[in-house]
Amino acid sequence: MSEPLHINQHPGTNPPSFECTVVDSQVIDGDYWVQFDKTYYYPSGGGQPADHGTISADGIKYSILDVKKRSEILHLLSDSVNVDSLVNQTLTAEIDQQRRDILCRMHTAQHLVSAAADELFSATTIGNQINTQKTRIDIGIESRDSFSKDDLESSVNNYIDSAVDVSMSFRPRDELIEDPLVRVNMDLIPKNIHELRVITIDGIDICPCAGTHVGNTNQIGYIEIGKVKSKGAGKLRVEYTLVD
Ligand SMILES: [Zn+2]
Structure with a gap:
């Protein structure tokens, strides 16, 4: 193979x-x-x-x-x-480097949006669709009233401004379960995978992920959150674009 x-x-x-x-x-x-x-x-x-x-x-x-x-x-x-x-x-x-680079920026921004949504509103990322023009993230949130689009956007743009290193490593599953910066539900990852490729945004987020990412948050450019739609009880769809 x-x-x-x-x-x-x-x-x-x-x-x-x-x-x-x-x-x-x-x-x-x-x-x-x-x-x-x-x-x-x-x-x-x-x-x-x-x-x-x-x-x-x-x-x-x-x-x-x-x-x-x-x-x-x-x-x-x-x-x-x-x-x-x-x-x-x-x-x-x-x-195609131009396409790949935009997808790396969009994808790394997705990790930051998911991390900030967790920090600010205890929201869990349920799904995402990354694209070159616009990316959307579905989050599960208990209290909709706690959600603020402006707070989410400025929190992510602050992470970007802080020029934080983004690194890749392979780490054992057992170690990740114990790590407080791992926000995903590790039970959703098949149990037969014992070592995972992990993307670490220093001090902000650790996420098992096979995608492509930038090496520092300052390469993302800023994000602008557009539409926020309700997707049923306790679920919001957040869309963002990149702005240079
Ligand atoms: Zn990723």
Whole structure:
């Protein structure tokens, strides 16, 4: 199985190009997907959309439009490509850096919004959908009256202003259960995973996460919270954008 090598890279910004070999191709619902022997592309998951990019072989460039993790990691090619001809070819793969960098900023901001919502309102993050233009986070909150959009926004922007280091490590599950900065419910993470990739925002938040992030909060830019919608009893959907 081709491993998602992005998990060993941090910060996730400015991902370098890499060489890889096409080991298999598949046509799924008329779309052409290829599998590499190794890949640094981020496959969609955990609320973060996939990387885009290009692969080049023999001077011909093909676009990668989506990446998904099934039993293998598959890369969606732009149409009109004879995928079979690519098998066994060695390629140069490039990840769209601009897209990746925005997703890193949006994703790291999501950790900060979730941490601040917990600190300010004892709110729990239930889900999130990160995107390049706008990100949304669903939070569970007992007392809606305690919620303040302005307080949440300024708290996150203060974290950003403080230029806090964001680091990545692998830590044992048992250790994380005891750590007060881990805000997620560790019971939701499958018990057979004993060591987890963890993103630490110094003194603010520790979160098991396989996504891509910036190396310091000062690379996020500021956030602006837009719509806050009710999503049923005790649930709010918070949307934010990035402002430079
Ligand atoms: Zn993350």
